[in-house]
Amino acid sequence: MSDVNRPALSHERIRQLDHACLWHPFTPMQAWFEEDPVVIVHGDGNELIGDDGRRYLDGVSSLWCNVHGHNHPELNAAITAQLGRVAHTTLLGLTHVPAVQLAERLVGLAPPGLTRVFYSDSGATAEEAALKMALQYWHLSGQPGKTRFASLVQAYHGDTLGAVGVGYSETFHRFFKPVLADALRLTPPHVRRWRDRLSHDEALDLAVGEARDSIAREADVLAAVVVEPLMQGAAGMWPHPPDYLRALREATTEAGVLLVCDEVATGFGRTGTMFACEQAGIAPDLLCVAKGITGGYLPLAATLATERVHDAFLGPPAAGRTFYHGHTYTGNPLGCAAALASLDIFERERTLDRLGPKIHRLEQLLARHVAPLPHVADVRQRGVMVGIELAADATARRPYPAADRMGARVVLETRRRGVIVRPLGDVVVLMPPLSITADELERLVTVVRDAIVEVAGT
Numbered sequence: 001m002s003d004v005n006r007p008a009l010s011h012e013r014i015r016q017l018d019h020a021c022l023w024h025p026f027t028p029m030q031a032w033f034e035e036d037p038v039v040i041v042h043g044d045g046n047e048l049i050g051d052d053g054r055r056y057l058d059g060v061s062s063l064w065c066n067v068h069g070h071n072h073p074e075l076n077a078a079i080t081a082q083l084g085r086v087a088h089t090t091l092l093g094l095t096h097v098p099a100v101q102l103a104e105r106l107v108g109l110a111p112p113g114l115t116r117v118f119y120s121d122s123g124a125t126a127e128e129a130a131l132k133m134a135l136q137y138w139h140l141s142g143q144p145g146k147t148r149f150a151s152l153v154q155a156y157h158g159d160t161l162g163a164v165g166v167g168y169s170e171t172f173h174r175f176f177k178p179v180l181a182d183a184l185r186l187t188p189p190h191v192r193r194w195r196d197r198l199s200h201d202e203a204l205d206l207a208v209g210e211a212r213d214s215i216a217r218e219a220d221v222l223a224a225v226v227v228e229p230l231m232q233g234a235a236g237m238w239p240h241p242p243d244y245l246r247a248l249r250e251a252t253t254e255a256g257v258l259l260v261c262d263e264v265a266t267g268f269g270r271t272g273t274m275f276a277c278e279q280a281g282i283a284p285d286l287l288c289v290a291k292g293i294t295g296g297y298l299p300l301a302a303t304l305a306t307e308r309v310h311d312a313f314l315g316p317p318a319a320g321r322t323f324y325h326g327h328t329y330t331g332n333p334l335g336c337a338a339a340l341a342s343l344d345i346f347e348r349e350r351t352l353d354r355l356g357p358k359i360h361r362l363e364q365l366l367a368r369h370v371a372p373l374p375h376v377a378d379v380r381q382r383g384v385m386v387g388i389e390l391a392a393d394a395t396a397r398r399p400y401p402a403a404d405r406m407g408a409r410v411v412l413e414t415r416r417r418g419v420i421v422r423p424l425g426d427v428v429v430l431m432p433p434l435s436i437t438a439d440e441l442e443r444l445v446t447v448v449r450d451a452i453v454e455v456a457g458t
């Protein structure tokens, strides 16, 4: 192992310190203490390297954010160059070069009409800003009664309380229920297709009908409808057709309700286009982006708003219309520099043009190796976002008992075979970096297949 890859501490010492001092996110800690942790010390392209020198394919883009691979020389250089200028300076009362340059680029790339960029530092904070903007917008526009949000059943918009209120998941959020805002839940097409076993068209018709009726009925109190466009990620990778998104846009426009698109997961190429909204030909009033914005290098997020929303906040300071919201590291210059470099790579390497064949290849590999397995009930794909649903009885869609922890066990098995993926319950999620090669795609899918066969027994 080269010196640069050699950790400063022994594996045993790292394990001791980790178990003594760390509290890992989304991790059952008691089970964690029984595991020998994989310690990542280095990244190289689409692979991560452990302290024992083992190489792992990063099959989930380090939690859905890496875009062009790890340790990319251009991204490293952009961050280092900015570091030589200034690491952090605030956007409260000051401005800086990478923030304005990135804002101009984002406005140029985003769906039409989104002309204002409000920075923050994670997907959840981008979402919180959008929710508060929507509430204050209606208040300032003379409709203070519009205080409710609508969102999709099982949506996920982040872990801060406002975001949890619109993105409820029983498993994740039941402890916080008493303090959460009571969002109106719309049933997306997949729930009817899967639960009620309806055809694609029947499910879509019902979902659109329900959304139109509910939005029209609640128009007087609804501030915004919030949606993850085309793919509900954390719900278990559930796609909906562009027609559903178009219907939500039409219904919100007709009812005078804002539409917030949460592209935290789908943005920056994951669904095959820069933003998922493009595939439905719609533009929201507020757009949330994070994760892939910096190529997956640094925590940065943005909430983009239309001029109409932004202008409602204008007035003399004494009028008190200001959006009093922000975070210390809002628009951090290192993050903005990384984001600019990532967008340069998108252009120079024609990342999106080269993605189409990879998406197609992934589809073929999944159809050949994974979909026919007896314990795979469904394979859902949109772009490079994939969910593989495991079931005790795939035909009857009978799930495994939760105590079996099938998803977690399959993921451990893939890791033993040198591929890192993550489960969402019994859905195995694949979301490789856009830079993944054809060979690596094959390795990803065949390892996942072998792991499922090993754990499920067939």
Ligand SMILES: Cc1ncc(COP(=O)(O)O)c(C=O)c1O
Residues within 6 Å of the ligand: 064, 122, 123, 124, 125, 127, 156, 157, 158, 159, 228, 233, 234, 262, 263, 264, 265, 266, 290, 291
């Ligand atoms: C659609 C969506 N919105 C928001 C978030 C929250 O992002 P973060 O973890 O950066 O707060 C996520 C994270 O997975 C997400 O998938």
